[in-house]
Amino acid sequence: DADVTQTPRNRITKTGKRIMLECSQTKGHDRMYWYRQDPGLGLRLIYYSFDVKDINKGEISDGYSVSRQAQAKFSLSLESAIPNQTALYFCATSDPGLAVNEQFFGPGTRLTVL
Amino acid sequence: GDSVTQMEGPVTLSEEAFLTINCTYTATGYPSLFWYVQYPGEGLQLLLKATKADDKGSNKGFEATYRKETTSFHLEKGSVQVSDSAVYFCALTDSGGSNYKLTFGKGTLLTVNP
Numbered sequence: 001d002a003d004v005t006q007t008p009r010n011r012i013t014k015t016g017k018r019i020m021l022e023c024s025q026t027k028g029h030d031r032m033y034w035y036r037q038d039p040g041l042g043l044r045l046i047y048y049s050f051d052v053k054d055i056n057k058g059e060i061s062d063g064y065s066v067s068r069q070a071q072a073k074f075s076l077s078l079e080s081a082i083p084n085q086t087a088l089y090f091c092a093t094s095d096p097g098l099a100v101n102e103q104f105f106g107p108g109t110r111l112t113v114l
Numbered sequence: 115g116d117s118v119t120q121m122e123g124p125v126t127l128s129e130e131a132f133l134t135i136n137c138t139y140t141a142t143g144y145p146s147l148f149w150y151v152q153y154p155g156e157g158l159q160l161l162l163k164a165t166k167a168d169d170k171g172s173n174k175g176f177e178a179t180y181r182k183e184t185t186s187f188h189l190e191k192g193s194v195q196v197s198d199s200a201v202y203f204c205a206l207t208d209s210g211g212s213n214y215k216l217t218f219g220k221g222t223l224l225t226v227n228p
Binding site: 004031040041042043044045048050090092094096100101102103104105106107108 | 146150156163203207214215216
C-alpha cells in the first residue's frame with residue numbers, strides 16, 4: 001500500500017465551486033506539505049504543517065486554505081475555484097528527525113476548473 | 115533567496131545514449147541537494163541526494179556530484195533506457211532556518227526512444 005495517498009486522483013469542477021483535496025499518510029511523519037505543479041514552473045509550495053497545531057503559508061497560498069485533522073491527514077480546500085487553479089496538486093510528508101529534509105510525495109490530484 | 119536553475123527541456127535521446135541534465139543553485143546557507151523523478155502519471159520519487167560538498171549521490175545508474183565551487187549538481191547516466199523517460203527535478207533544502215522547504219527547478223522532460 002502507498003505511504004502517501006491522495007483523493008480524488010482527478011477532479012473536474014466549475015468556477016466558483018468549493019473543492020477539497022485530501023491527503024493521508026501512514027509514514028508517521030509530523031510534517032506535511034501541499035504543492036501545485038504547473039507545466040514549466042516546477043513545484044510551488046502552497047501550505048505546510050509541522051504538526052496538528054502548526055500551519056503555515058507557503059509561497060502561493062492565496063485562494064487556498066488547509067486543515068490538519070490529525071497527524072496523518074492534511075486537506076487542501078479551494079473555497080471558490082477559478083480556472084487558473086487548474087493544476088496538478090501534490091501532498092508530501094517529511095520527518096523532522098532526519099538530518100536531511102527528504103520529502104515523500106503522493107501520486108497527485110489533477111484538478112481542472114472550467 | 116534560494117533558487118535552482120536546471121537545463122531546459124525537452125531532451126530526447128536514443129536508448130544507450132549518455133545523459134547529462136545540468137543543475138545549478140543559489141542558496142544562502144549550506145544546502146542539501148536532490149534529484150527527484152516523476153514518471154508519467156505518478157508523483158515525485160527521490161532519485162538521489164547529496165548533503166555536503168564532493169558527495170556523490172547515485173541510484174539506478176544515475177549519478178550526481180555536489181560541486182560547491184561551481185554550485186552545481188548535474189545529473190548523469192551512462193546509458194539511458196526507454197524506462198528512464200520521465201520528468202527530472204533538481205531541488206535543494208537549505209541548512210538554515212528554512213530547512214523545511216524544498217526549492218525545485220522547473221523540471222526537465224526526458225524522452226528515450228528505442
